[in-house]
Amino acid sequence: MTATPRLLALATALPPHRVTQAETLATARAVFAPRMRDFDRLAPVFPNTAIETRHICMPLEWYLQPRGWPERMAAFQDRALELLEQAAAAALERARLRPGDVDAIVCACTTGISTPSLEALLLERMGFRPDTVRLPVFGLGCAGGVLGLARAAMAARAMPGRTVLFLVVELCTLAFRPGEATPTNVVASALFADGAAAALVCLDDDGDGPRLLGSAEHTWPGTREVMGWRVEDDGLGVIFRQDIPDIIRSRFRGVTDAFLTREGLALAQVAGLVCHPGGTKVLLAVEEVMAPLGDGLGDAWAVLRDCGNMSAASVMFVLERRLAGGATGLQLMTALGPGFTAGLMLVEV
Numbered sequence: 001m002t003a004t005p006r007l008l009a010l011a012t013a014l015p016p017h018r019v020t021q022a023e024t025l026a027t028a029r030a031v032f033a034p035r036m037r038d039f040d041r042l043a044p045v046f047p048n049t050a051i052e053t054r055h056i057c058m059p060l061e062w063y064l065q066p067r068g069w070p071e072r073m074a075a076f077q078d079r080a081l082e083l084l085e086q087a088a089a090a091a092l093e094r095a096r097l098r099p100g101d102v103d104a105i106v107c108a109c110t111t112g113i114s115t116p117s118l119e120a121l122l123l124e125r126m127g128f129r130p131d132t133v134r135l136p137v138f139g140l141g142c143a144g145g146v147l148g149l150a151r152a153a154m155a156a157r158a159m160p161g162r163t164v165l166f167l168v169v170e171l172c173t174l175a176f177r178p179g180e181a182t183p184t185n186v187v188a189s190a191l192f193a194d195g196a197a198a199a200l201v202c203l204d205d206d207g208d209g210p211r212l213l214g215s216a217e218h219t220w221p222g223t224r225e226v227m228g229w230r231v232e233d234d235g236l237g238v239i240f241r242q243d244i245p246d247i248i249r250s251r252f253r254g255v256t257d258a259f260l261t262r263e264g265l266a267l268a269q270v271a272g273l274v275c276h277p278g279g280t281k282v283l284l285a286v287e288e289v290m291a292p293l294g295d296g297l298g299d300a301w302a303v304l305r306d307c308g309n310m311s312a313a314s315v316m317f318v319l320e321r322r323l324a325g326g327a328t329g330l331q332l333m334t335a336l337g338p339g340f341t342a343g344l345m346l347v348e349v
Contacts, residue, residue: 005156006209007347008097008163008200011090012317013083014055014307015194021051027060028189035181042183046190050280050301054193054308056173057083063176072174072235076112080169081121083196088126088167091198099126102200103162104133104155108148108312110141110229110338111170111236119167133159141227142276143217143337144168144312149199150215150345156201169196170311175229175236188238191279193308197316210323213330213346216259220251223340244278244336248285252342256290256334259344271329272296274322274347276315277304278336286334296322296331312337323349 025046033039056063057079067075084107092099105128107119114121117136122128135155140147145168152166172192177185201212226244230237260267273296275286283304287297299321303314310317315335322331333345 003160003203005153005201005212006204006207007212008202008207008209009091009095010197010199010316010320010323011087011094012195012197012313012320013087013090015057015079015083017056017059018053019056019060020053021046021049023060024054024189027064028186031064031178032181032186039186042186045187048280049190050304051191051308052305055195057171057194058173063173064178066179066234068234073113076171076174077114077121079171079194080109080112080114080118080196081125084118084122084167084169084198085126087196087198088122088165091165091200095200097163097200099128101163102128102132102165103159104135104164105167106135106137106148106152106155106164107167108137108140108144109169110139110144111172111174111311118169139338140312140343141337142278142311142314143335143339143341143343145197145276145315146333146335146343146345147215147217148312149212149316149333150343152199152201153212153215156203160203162202164201166199166201167196168312168316170194170313172309172311175238177232177235177237179234180237184238184240191309193310195307195310195313195317197313197320199316211348213348214259214263215345216262217341217343218255219339219341220247223247226340228338245281245285247340248282248336249289252286253289255342256332256344263346265330267293269330270332272322272327272331273300274315274319274331274333275300276335277301277318278309279304282336296327299325319347
């Protein structure tokens, strides 16, 4: 039997500042309502997100002042490194490994810029070896959790006997720009949150960790403007179209079925879903097109409720819940990101 990458350990991390959705709505009302006559029409988006609480990387009052690129990226680097160190240390402890045991690091992030990249800055900070192979991945957006883990599994296959650390961090709230009083910015303020995760992967068929099997991605032609960032003078401006749930309903199942067919499987052989909780409309659309498979969506709803949309990190929180809850069998990880791209991966527990 060909050796298969296994998940040795998984850990997540949240920033210390916790806010309720009621607090977020009150803040958004104070910021936007004086300049938006239709704010009250948009306000129901906050309770309709199904989010109750979320964690943000800076104190709430920090977001209320104008911030330029230097301030935003300084905050990004400091807070991202803190969260990555916390998640990586917890994953290493669970795997009973030390930083010096890691041979390669894959790091996915799309909400900030750092050069040297984040994992390079972690080398001395955490005691990783100077010869650690590094792969920073930028631009995958919400799909980065699935596709980043898939890249880590590919690295493990290419480096038999070596240990690969996958890191993902997204500080979505740093894109909140109080000067932009637009419906899109209001919706973003209702959804986005911050978080990080770390996973250790190794090519090993003798272990007992979940097996990381096939993966795939599909970028639909003509959908480049569906989701992404705009570069503005004071930071990143969010782009997402309202027809994302419609795209899921019309196109996602075909891509999923084609992937499973290539893996020699049918949907009936999949035990559960590990789905990125992009929002209520996204989850409802996935539930509709993936029926009758629905086991695991409860974990996605729970992560959305407790943590909000943390972009690429979210799906790792869902995977953590699935594993902690005793899920068994084939789990299909899914996420959608800029491109417009679907990321897919099979995990056997």
